[in-house]
Amino acid sequence: MSVAIYARLRAIRGAGAATMALVLLLVLSACAGPQTARFLTDASDLPFRSEVGGVPFFAQTDNFCGPATLAMAATWAGTPLTQAEAAAQVFTPGKQGTLRDDMVAAARRNGLLAVPVTDMRALFQEIADGHPVIVFQNLALDILPVWHYAVAYGYDLDRGVILLRSGLDETRATPLDTFERTWARGDHWGLVVLPAAGWPATASERAVVEAAVGLELAGHGRAAGAVYANAVQLWPEGYTAWFGLGNARYATRDYRGSAEAFRQATRLRPNDAVAWNNLAYALAGNGRLPEAREAAEQAVRLAPLGGEGPYRDTLADINALAARPAG
Amino acid sequence: MHARLMQAVCAPLAALMFVTAGPLPMAHAAMVPTEQVLRSADQATPVNVATDRERLATFLAREDVRRQMQSLGVDPSEATQRVAAMSDAEVVRVVGKLDQIPAGAGLLGTLIWAVVVIAIILLITDLLGITDVYPIGN
Numbered sequence: 413m414s415v416a417i418y419a420r421l422r423a424i425r426g427a428g429a430a431t432m433a434l435v436l437l438l439v440l441s442a443c444a445g446p447q448t449a450r451f452l453t454d455a456s457d458l459p460f461r462s463e464v465g466g467v468p469f470f471a472q473t474d475n476f477c478g479p480a481t482l483a484m485a486a487t488w489a490g491t492p493l494t495q496a497e498a499a500a501q502v503f504t505p506g507k508q509g510t511l512r513d514d515m516v517a518a519a520r521r522n523g524l525l526a527v528p529v530t531d532m533r534a535l536f537q538e539i540a541d542g543h544p545v546i547v548f549q550n551l552a553l554d555i556l557p558v559w560h561y562a563v564a565y566g567y568d569l570d571r572g573v574i575l576l577r578s579g580l581d582e583t584r585a586t587p588l589d590t591f592e593r594t595w596a597r598g599d600h601w602g603l604v605v606l607p608a609a610g611w612p613a614t615a616s617e618r619a620v621v622e623a624a625v626g627l628e629l630a631g632h633g634r635a636a637g638a639v640y641a642n643a644v645q646l647w648p649e650g651y652t653a654w655f656g657l658g659n660a661r662y663a664t665r666d667y668r669g670s671a672e673a674f675r676q677a678t679r680l681r682p683n684d685a686v687a688w689n690n691l692a693y694a695l696a697g698n699g700r701l702p703e704a705r706e707a708a709e710q711a712v713r714l715a716p717l718g719g720e721g722p723y724r725d726t727l728a729d730i731n732a733l734a735a736r737p738a739g
Numbered sequence: 740m741h742a743r744l745m746q747a748v749c750a751p752l753a754a755l756m757f758v759t760a761g762p763l764p765m766a767h768a769a770m771v772p773t774e775q776v777l778r779s780a781d782q783a784t785p786v787n788v789a790t791d792r793e794r795l796a797t798f799l800a801r802e803d804v805r806r807q808m809q810s811l812g813v814d815p816s817e818a819t820q821r822v823a824a825m826s827d828a829e830v831v832r833v834v835g836k837l838d839q840i841p842a843g844a845g846l847l848g849t850l851i852w853a854v855v856v857i858a859i860i861l862l863i864t865d866l867l868g869i870t871d872v873y874p875i876g877n
Contacts, residue, residue, distance in 0.1 A: 472845055475844040475845060476845075477843050477844065477845030478842075478843050478844075500814075500817065501817070501820075501821070504808065504811050504812065504813055504837075504842060505811065505812030505813070506810065506811025506812040506813075507811055507837075507838075507842040507844075508842070508844055509841075509842025509843050509844035510842055510843050510844070511833075511837070511840055511842050512840075512843075513825060513829055513832075513833055513840075514821055516825075516829075517821050517822075517824035517825050518821075518824075520824045521820065521824050548843055550841075552852055556852065556855065557841060558844075558845070558851075558852055559841045559842060559843040559844060559845075560843050560844070560845040561843040561845070579845050598841075618777065621773065621777060622777060622826065624773075625772075625773050625774045625777065625826055626824060626825075626826060628773070629823060629824050629825070629826060630823065630824035631823075651776070652773070652776050652777055655773055655776050656773040659770065659772065659773050662770065684776075686771040686775065686776060686788065687776075689769070689770075689771055689788075690770050690771055693769065693770055719788065722769060722771075722788045723788075725769055726769050729769060
């Protein structure tokens with residue numbers, strides 16, 4: 413090595429070392445992996461290694477990491493979907509990428525139950541329960557991000573890795589710490605995509621009901637009904653689950669079943685006018701007009717101050733029906 | 740033309756709805772949708788039926804998101820379906836922000852990164868006098 417180069421190298425070291433150290437410190441401290449540490453000390457109820465079987469692999473083409481991961485997850489869930497078909501539903505040309513909301517919407521449009529997974533523990537629990545999870549990562553840094561979707565389908569705590577189908581790699585074993593940092597930079601966004609009859613291992617009532625509402629919005633009312641039916645089994649005290657079941661049954665003209673569900677909702681929250689309101693319609697659909705009128709009157713009584721309008725309309729509807737000659 | 744076509748299609752459909760809906764022609768309009776009970780997180784806050792103003796606001800937000808998707812190159816009918824499958828809360832969360840919200844791309848992003856990293860390495864090696872790519876220095 414010539415003296416000139418050596419001198420220059422030393423000069424750069426002198427000037428740059430402090431800056432480099434500062435930058436490194438900032439980068440590292442910004443994204444430590446506390447969840448993994450906690451998780452590893454408290455994972456006694458989970459198997460040490462787990463791998464979901466039957467997850468297909470579609471190598472990503474172009475910028476289709478979103479479509480590829482959705483196609484893998486949907487196909488695994490029993491709704492075969494190609495990368496190209498998924499791309500039509502989720503890819504946004506102007507961004508040369510895929511928005512997270514489009515992933516959720518597309519899963520719903522395919523009649524699938526799409527529920528968020530937002531922390532390491534839940535992620536591992538889903539995998540251990542046999543469900544692959546789509547994860548959103550920032551592979552690079554906050555200042556110069558590389559946004560990426562992958563499918564997490566396995567883990568091995570002995571080796572300290574999570575197994576991903578990622579980009580062109582059928583199996584990418586990423587160290588847990590590294591994964592957690594990339595996932596944290598992607599806001600811990602994860603999505604488990606299941607058949608409507610399936611059940612996420614970790615979801616809350618709220619998350620499941622939101623997913624079912626999404627299915628209804630996407631025109632899969634029957635699938636949503638199946639989700640609500642499962643939800644009330646798991647959460648017999650779940651007001652929103654019963655409410656959803658009532659609406660789903662009403663939509664399929666099961667008025668008697670709908671009335672039962674709304675009746676249960678009014679038992680759980682006797683002071684909520686909306687459940688009485690919907691109960692009134694369900695009873696009316698079932699031909700039980702006197703009971704329907706009682707429920708509608710109850711809704712008017714319970715309505716928040718100034719918000720009686722819609723409930724008065726309901727009562728008027730029911731009264732009009734009662735006034736109509738039978739037949 | 741469009742309006743007339745809509746009318747021609749909608750009038751018989753509406754009539755059909757009245758016939759098939761049986762004893763309850765008005766019911767659907769006044770049933771409170773499930774999404775609304777999700778908005779009140781707990782029992783303490785009673786559910787309010789959305790006011791006309793709120794309904795109009797979410798309707799307009801939907802239109803905005805749809806239009807923005809279209810301007811980002813999404814096929815119009817496809818954009819309509821994407822927005823339809825989103826809840827009101829989701830629509831309100833993203834409206835006006837589609838350009839800033841991150842979109843997963845993977846490989847392209849990595850490519851850009853590779854280019855940047857190579858540029859930085861070359862800059863360093865230039866400064867070290869090993870390479871001579873940039874017009875500066877030496």
